[in-house]
Amino acid sequence: MSKQEQTIIEDFFSKTTQLPCEIFLTSSKVASTRFSNNAITQNVEEFTQGLSLRILDGVKTTRVSSNQFSRDQLDDLYYRAVKLNEFSHPDEELLPLYEHNQKNIETNHPDSGESSPGHRAELVSIVVDKAKSARLNAAGIISTTESKLTIANNRGLFKQSRERQSNSSISMMSDEGSGWSGICKVNLEAGDIEKCANKSISLALKNTRQSSIEPGEYTVILEPAAVADLIRFLSYTGFNGLAFVEDRSFMSGKLDEKIMDEKITIFDDIHHLSLPLRTFDFEGVDTSSVTLIDQGIAKAVVHDRSTAFKTGGKTTGHSLPQPNNFGPIPRAVIIKGGSGDLQSLIKATAKGILVTRFHYTNLLDPLKVTATGMTRDGLFLVEQGQITTALKNMRFTESILKAFNRISAIGNDHELFWGFSGYNYVPSMKIANFHFSSRTEF
Numbered sequence: 001m002s003k004q005e006q007t008i009i010e011d012f013f014s015k016t017t018q019l020p021c022e023i024f025l026t027s028s029k030v031a032s033t034r035f036s037n038n039a040i041t042q043n044v045e046e047f048t049q050g051l052s053l054r055i056l057d058g059v060k061t062t063r064v065s066s067n068q069f070s071r072d073q074l075d076d077l078y079y080r081a082v083k084l085n086e087f088s089h090p091d092e093e094l095l096p097l098y099e100h101n102q103k104n105i106e107t108n109h110p111d112s113g114e115s116s117p118g119h120r121a122e123l124v125s126i127v128v129d130k131a132k133s134a135r136l137n138a139a140g141i142i143s144t145t146e147s148k149l150t151i152a153n154n155r156g157l158f159k160q161s162r163e164r165q166s167n168s169s170i171s172m173m174s175d176e177g178s179g180w181s182g183i184c185k186v187n188l189e190a191g192d193i194e195k196c197a198n199k200s201i202s203l204a205l206k207n208t209r210q211s212s213i214e215p216g217e218y219t220v221i222l223e224p225a226a227v228a229d230l231i232r233f234l235s236y237t238g239f240n241g242l243a244f245v246e247d248r249s250f251m252s253g254k255l256d257e258k259i260m261d262e263k264i265t266i267f268d269d270i271h272h273l274s275l276p277l278r279t280f281d282f283e284g285v286d287t288s289s290v291t292l293i294d295q296g297i298a299k300a301v302v303h304d305r306s307t308a309f310k311t312g313g314k315t316t317g318h319s320l321p322q323p324n325n326f327g328p329i330p331r332a333v334i335i336k337g338g339s340g341d342l343q344s345l346i347k348a349t350a351k352g353i354l355v356t357r358f359h360y361t362n363l364l365d366p367l368k369v370t371a372t373g374m375t376r377d378g379l380f381l382v383e384q385g386q387i388t389t390a391l392k393n394m395r396f397t398e399s400i401l402k403a404f405n406r407i408s409a410i411g412n413d414h415e416l417f418w419g420f421s422g423y424n425y426v427p428s429m430k431i432a433n434f435h436f437s438s439r440t441e442f
Contacts, residue, residue: 005069005150006158008069008070008071009025012071012078013152013154016075016078017055017154019055019056019057020055020056020153020155021054021055021056021097021154022053022055022056022097022151022152022157023051023052023053023054023152023153024050024052024150024151024321025049025069025148026050026051026052027047027048027049027050027147027148028048028146028147028148029046029047029146030044030046030144030145031044031046031115031116031117031120031143032045032120033117033120033123033124033143034140034141035124035127035128035138035139035140036138037137037139038128038131038138040121040124043117048067049067049069050065050067051065051067051069051073051074051077052064052065052066052321053065053074053077055081055085056094056096056097057082059092060089060090060091060094061085061091061323062082062088063321063323064077064080093306093309093310094323095305096155097157098153098155098157098283098285099156100155100158100284101156113144113166113186113187115144115166123190126197127170127193130197130201131172134204135174136172136173137172137174138170138171138172138197138200139170140169141167142166142167142168143166143167143168144164144187145165145166145167146162146163147162147164148160148161151280151284153284157284159280159284161278161279161280162276163275163276163278164275164276165184165186166187166188167182167183167184167418168182169182170193170196172197172201174204176207176209176210177204177207177390178207178376178377178378179199179200179201179206179207179356179377180203180356180376180378181199181200181203182196183415184417184418185416186274186275186276204378206378206390207377207378208390210379210390210392211389211392213381213392213394214439217433217436218353218436219352219430219431219433220354220430220431220434221342221345221346221349221354221382221428222429223342223354223355223356224413224414224415225357225415225417226358227335227427227429228415228417228419228426229357229358229359229373229419230361230371231266231333231424231426232420233361233363233369233371234369234401235329235330235333235421235422236329236330237249237363237366238250238251239251239268239292239301239329239330239333240302240326240327240328240329241307241318241327241328242306242325242326242327242328243327243366244301244307244311245307245310245311249367250366250367250401251298251301254298255298255299256298256299257298258296258298259297259298260296260404260405261404261405262296263296263409263410264296264335264336264404264410265291265294265295265336266291266292266334266335266336267290267292267293267336268289268292268318268330268331268332268333268334269290270289270331270332270423272289272334273334273423273425275416275423280317281304281328282320282321283317283322285304285305285317285319286317287317287318288316288317290316290318292333296405300316302318302329302330303315303316303328304318304319304320304322304327305319307328316328318330318331329422330421331422332423332424332425333424333425334424334426335425335426335427335429336410337411337413337414337427338410338411338412339412340409340413341412341428342411342428344411345428345430346382346385346386347386348385349382349430350383350384351382351383351384352381353379353381353382354378354379354381354382355375355378355379356375356376356377356378356379357376357377357378358373358374358376358396359374359376360373360374369399369400370397370398370400371397371399372395372396372397372398372437373395373396374393374395374396375393375394375395375396376393378390379391379393379394392441392442393439394439394440395439396436397437398435403431403434406431406432406433406434407429407432408430408431409429410429411427411429413427413428414427
């Protein structure tokens with residue numbers, strides 16, 4: 001936190017506030033370059049900032065927001081919040097603000113790295129040159145996001161975190177098929193993009209003259225991107241503390257019971273990832289590491305202060321901004337690896353289907369975690385340990401929870417992905433009797 005920001009907030013707390021008051025100060029810069037048909041189509045850099053103020057008065061709370069930060073703006077928001085709070089509905093479960101006696105804690109200040117349009121154009125040129133050499137068309141995006149969050153309240157809390165992540169998504173396309181690869185890191189360099197482009201090209205060149213197969217149950221080998229798509233649904237539906245206490249989670253009433261294959265161990269640990277991440281939640285509580293599934297046994301869900309109070313336990317520091325009706329969610333879900341890599345899973349398969357990734361995946365049944373979606377950018381038949389035939393895409397309809405009870409093997413080739421439920425660091429995986437419900441014509 002800058003000294004000016006701290007001075008303004010402390011002056012506001014000492015001279016204006018009479019009620020318990022919480023402030024969020026946020027900023028975000030997103031810089032991205034999109035490309036298609038082997039040419040850059042768009043360069044965008046967007047900066048946003050926000051100020052959010054919440055007051056508590058007994059069992060009532062109100063939050064008001066602005067996109068400006070100043071001493072006068074804080075006064076204005078406070079008086080608006082006080083007035084609006086008269087019309088708020090009482091919440092008998094409302095908790096007081098989190099009290100903290102340490103100030104000006106700054107975490108995760110990464111080096112800025114390179115994110116200029118020129119640098120991103122150089123990375124795109126690597127992709128385009130490789131695409132042209134392979135007689136393919138490249139499309140995708142290279143982006144960097146830098147964000148800052150400051151949380152303060154008049155109960156002694158001052159915390160700030162800066163985060164940075166860079167992402168690439170590269171598709172290679174021919175008239176017959178496509179291939180895809182993506183990378184998530186702090187900074188993207190030429191070597192990262194070369195690796196990503198080479199994989200996309202390899203998949204695209206294999207993904208030709210596709211054959212059709214009948215819907216049914218097959219052994220599948222899921223690349224890490226496909227595993228990440230599935231784990232997201234487990235994450236926000238099952239490991240959510242509010243869903244757990246309201247019996248809307250597959251973990252409800254199942255703690256210390258075996259609910260998955262013993263090969264599966266899942267934990268949430270922001271410190272495990274090689275990214276500078278915020279170490280506290282939106283209540284200002286330090287985020288703890290949590291073992292969610294231990295060798296197939298349900299062990300825990302993540303909590304904020306409210307859901308922890310309802311269970312008689314302790315918060316794990318996974319709160320979203322309060323108040324909310326969604327509940328706490330994991331921020332960095334990791335599946336413990338097994339042995340080998342994707343190639344070893346393929347070699348050990350007599351007959352199966354290799355899935356590059358899924359898309360348009362949607363949840364059908366939260367308790368069973370039944371989802372449906374499509375394969376994309378490479379579906380291949382594996383026979384006697386080798387990829388033999390490219391396949392037309394298929395739709396799957398499967399209970400992810402049941403699928404995770406049919407694990408044949410897990411790789412140790414983790415990749416990092418960012419999605420709607422946070423970060424996922426996952427390996428490749430082989431699953432028996434995975435259900436494909438219909439086929440497509442493409």
